[in-house]
Amino acid sequence: MKAVIINAPGDYGVYEVEKPSCPDGGMLVKVLAVGLCGGDLRTLRMGHHRVKLPFIVGHEVSGEVIELGKGYDERWQTGDKLAIAPVVYCGKCDFCQNGMFELCNNYKELAQSWQGGFAEYMAIPQEALQRGTIQQIPEGVSPVHATIVEPLSSVVNAHEKGNIGLGDTVVIIGAGPIGTFHLELSKARGAKIVIVADIDENRLELMKSYNPDFLINSSKTDLVEKVREITKGYGADVVITANPVPETQIQAVEMAKKGGRVLLFGGLPKDKSRPGIDMNLVHYNALQLIGTTIFAPKHNRIAMDLVASGKVSAEKFISHVMPLTDFVEGTKLALEGKARKVVFVP
Ligand SMILES: [Zn+2]
Ligand SMILES: [Zn+2]
Incomplete structure (x- = not known):
């Protein structure tokens, strides 16, 4: 089969390799579509501490079940699209045990502990079928569109x-692709006003079709001041940092309304993870700083519903x-920033 092999950090390409065998109790899927995400790009260029090279990554996968392993006893059957x-x-x-799966102490990931989906075929181990985040693609959702359910799931958890x-x-500070999810979800959940900020004019331009109430170029405008102005001095109920820039977390705290919530969605670079937030603002304004990470199966299911109902547009x-x-x-x-979201079809 054809697969993308990372030989070493920065050295990767499409190769002819052996098709994986079907694992006992698991299944073999034919990959129908697989999304490329920022995490993949990082691993392709710099490797990853949980990935032993050479390796196949790719974790936003839509696949069709083509073979069931020995002793298979799970929900899905051959021909199902997952x-x-x-x-x-x-x-x-x-x-x-408490249902907070996203905080699991021992979680593993496909495309890290097992070979991933930038390939024609992918082996799915039994434990991923039993305690993973796999679901049937509903009627009317294309396998290409279903690949966005994975990145959307983290946003559902955060909201x-x-x-x-x-x-x-x-x-929402950050008008990247994930920022569009935050915007669509805020609207779907009933937010009254959604303000999107970024320092990049191209990203802001692309955001226009999502109809935010305000688009702010924070390289030209004082974002904190502008948000205070829009909210008649009160500040925002919720500020979401959907970017890796430490200064935006400082700003988020400064523009939140008293009693407001700051959702720290984007992680920071390791050497810049102490941004210098004025904690007295957190204290005296009674703010909630909320960290969120990955997702649980229920968020994954809700994300699929959002795509199927069109509340989140996969097309766009x-x-x-x-x-x-x-x-x-x-x-x-x-x-090069010329593509927002690339999906590959083997
Ligand atoms: Zn991803
Ligand atoms: Zn656990």
């Missing part, structure tokens, strides 16, 4: 934790659909 998100929980730790709802004024989110043989070209487009 959305395969990578997270596999242990089911045994305190967090799993649940931030309890975004009716009447809220929401600021995906900018490029390319054959897997054009993988290297696709990654170049993404790295």
Whole structure:
């Protein structure tokens, strides 16, 4: 089969390799579509501490079941089309036992502990079928569109934790692809005003079709001041940092309304993870700083519903659909910022 092999950091390409065998109790899927995400780009260029090279990554996978392993006893059958998100929980730790799967102490991921989906075929182990994030793609959702369910799931989790709802004024700092999810979800949950900020004019331009109430170029405008102005001095109920820039977390705290919530969605670079937030603002304004990470199976299911109902538009989110043989070209487009979301079809 054809697969994308990372030989060493920065050295990757499409190769002819042996098709994986079907694992006992698991299944073999034919990959129908697989999304390229920022995490993949990082691993392709710099490797990953949980990935032993040479390796196949790719974790936003839609696949069709073509073979069931020895002793298979799970829900799905040959011919089923599945959305395969990578997270596999242990089911045994305190967090799993309390239903907080995203905090599992021993979670593993497909495309890290097992070979991933930038390939024609992918083996799915039994534990991923039992304690993972795999679901049937509903009628009417294309396998290409279903690949966005994985990145959307983390956003669903964040909005649940931030309890975004009716009447809220929401600021989203970061107009990247994930920022569009935050905007669509804020609207779907009933937010009154949604303000989107970024320092990049191109990203802001692309955001226009999502109809935010305000678009702010924070390289030209004082964002904190502008948000205070829009909210008549009160500040925003919810501020979401959907970017990796430490200064935006400082700003988020400064523009939140008293009693407001700051959702720290984007992680920061390791050496810049202490941004210098004025904690007295957090204290005296009674703010909630809310960290969120990955997702649980329920968020994954809700994300699929959002795509199926069109509340989140997969069509708009995906900018490029390319054959897997054009993988290297696709990654170049993404790295140069010429493609927002690339999905490969083997
Ligand atoms: Zn991803
Ligand atoms: Zn666990």
